[in-house]
Amino acid sequence: MGTQMTEMLKGTLEGIVLSILAERPAYGYEITAELRDRGFTDIAEGTIYALLVRIERKSLVSVEKVASEKGPPRKVFTLNAAGQLELNEFWSTWNQLVERINHLPNQNNTSKGN
Amino acid sequence: MGTQMTEMLKGTLEGIVLSILAERPAYGYEITAELRDRGFTDIAEGTIYALLVRIERKSLVSVEKVASEKGPPRKVFTLNAAGQLELNEFWSTWNQLVERINHLPNQNNTSKGN
DNA sequence: TTCAGTACTAAGTGTTGCTAAATAGTGGTA
C-alpha cells in the first residue's frame, strides 16, 4: 500500500474496526471483507487479525467461537461497554484532528462542498 | 499526550509541518510554536526536530543556517518542489481517509454543521 | 553566577501496520 496511507491508518484503524463492531458483532474475515467494501481496499488481513488480538487483550470486546459451515470456526467479536467508550474517545480525538487540519494553510480543498 | 492523538499524528504530522512550510520558510523552534498556536498544544519539541531531520534527509526541503540575536543559529527550512509534491500527495491521501471515515457507521457527528 | 528563554541534537522506547508463512476446515473437480 502507499506508505502515506499506511502511516495514516496508525491510530485510526482501531477506531474504524471498533465502529464496524458497533453496528453488529463480526469475525475477522468478515471485517476484512467489509473494510474492502468500504474503500479500505488494501488493508492486509494479517493487520486486522493482529488488531483484533489487541482489542481483545485490552478487553474492548467479548469473544465467542462459532462453528462455520464453510471452514474453520469463527471468532466472533462483540463490542462491550469499554469498547463503546473507547470508540467515543476515538471520534472525539478524530474530530479534533480534522478540525485542526482543516484550519491549516495551503489546504487542497478538492472535496469541499459535499 | 493522549495516546490516541499520538497514534493519529503518525502519518499526518509530516503533512502538517509541510503545510506550514508551504506558507513560508521557518525553523524548528518557530514551527513548534506555530503548532501550539494552531491547537497542537502538546507535541513534543523533540518530535518536531526529528521530523525535520527526516524531511531534510528525504530532500523535501532546503536548509539554510541563519544567525539569531537570541540564541544559537537557526536552521531555516524551505519547501522545495519535491516537498510540494509530497504535500499534494498528503492532502490527497488525507482527503481519501476523511471521506472513508465519514461513511463509517455510528459516526459521532458532534461537529457537523460548522 | 544563576536562571529563563531560545535553538538544536541524539539515543532509546513503545505502538502500530505490513509481509510472509503456516495451519486448518469445507466442497468441488479432474
Added chain:
DNA sequence: TACCACTATTTAGCAACACTTAGTACTGAA
C-alpha cells in the same frame, strides 16, 4: 484419490513514527 479454491486464524519479524529524556549552546536579565 489428489488437488485446488475459498474460508478462517495465528504468529514471527520488520520498518516507520511519535515520545521521553538528556545534553549542548547562545543571549540577556535578575
